[in-house]
Structures are given as structure tokens and as C-alpha cells.
Amino acid sequence: MKIGIFSGSFNPIHIGHMVLANFITEFTDIDEVWFLVTPQNPLKEDAILLDENTRFEMTKLALADYPKLKASDFEFSLPKPSYTVHTLEALSEAYPENTFALIIGADNWEAFDRWRDFEEILEQYRIYVYPRFGYRISISKKLKDRVEALSSPVIEISSTFIREALAKGKNMHAFLPESVHKYIIEKGLYL
Structure with a gap:
């Protein structure tokens, strides 16, 4: 199976994330998209980051009705900070029956040469x-x-905008999956 890895803090996950992942599973050769909730992004400050288990719980809730979209806490057990190269290697080792691909935004592609390995x-x-x-997506011929x-x-839509x-x-009901909006309100998150 071909798995697209969509890493992020998902602080919180929102409809923009889900629309993108749904598009990818329906219009590319990727069979499933795994939302890897990251404990810490080496390129981001750790400021208003909810704990990883809360963010993972929201991601699970959001994806519950989407069989091709999966929440993953795979990086939680990896050394911190989590570098994508190490995560992809660990995933390939843990799930040798799958082929993994990386999903990133044009903003990250522009800075890709700063990523570890x-x-x-x-x-x-x-x-x-x-x-x-x-951002313009520029890909060399090679x-x-x-x-x-x-x-x-x-x-x-950014998670920062939603939090603020x-x-x-x-x-922010229209920007969030129903289950995530309910969870945020019940738990009093980001208030």
C-alpha cells in the first residue's frame, strides 16, 4: 500500500487539513494518508503547543469517519526532536509492506534544503x-x-488563526470538524 505521510502539530486539526488529505487519496496514487502528530517540530517554537496526546485525540476524532485517513502517534516514541528523515526510516522499518511518500506544503518545499538530510x-x-x-512550486527537471x-x-486556514x-x-465551528469543535469547547481549549 502507498502511504502519504502528512506530519504536523495539528494544533488543532482543521477542515483545510482534511480537504487536502481527502484530495490526495482520491486524485493521486496514494492509498492512505497518515496524519503524524508531531511532538516537536525542530523548525517551530514550542510556544502554544497543546500536549501531544490531546492533539492526537483531536486528530483521531476528526478522522474517525474517513477510512483512508489515519491518525498516528508513531513519532511519540521516537527521539526528540523528530526529524522527518528519521521518521520515514523508522516507518519503512516498522511497516516494510508499505511504500511511504512525504506530503508537504509549498512553504516547506521552499525551505526543504534546510531539512536534516x-x-x-x-x-x-x-x-x-x-x-x-x-508560494510558487518550483521543481527542477532532475x-x-x-x-x-x-x-x-x-x-x-491556519491553526494559529483558529487558536487566536x-x-x-x-x-470557529465551520473551520473545524464537528467532533473536534465539540471536544475543544467541552475541554475549554485555546481559551
């Missing part, structure tokens, strides 16, 4: 790059067989 990732794994407003620019819908709006008492 990015050449090894390019050598070993296929990469799918989804569009983001304000990488065309390893990296694919997706023509997925661009939904510019919730903190101001705004109703």
Missing part, C-alpha cells in the same frame, strides 16, 4: 507538494520523477 529523503522517498498562497506538484484546492479566534471568543 534532505538529500536522503529525496533519494529514498517520493514527495508530494501542495500549493500555498504566496527531481521531476521524485517530486510532484499537486493541483489540490488551496484552503488557507477561539481565544477571542469567536465561533
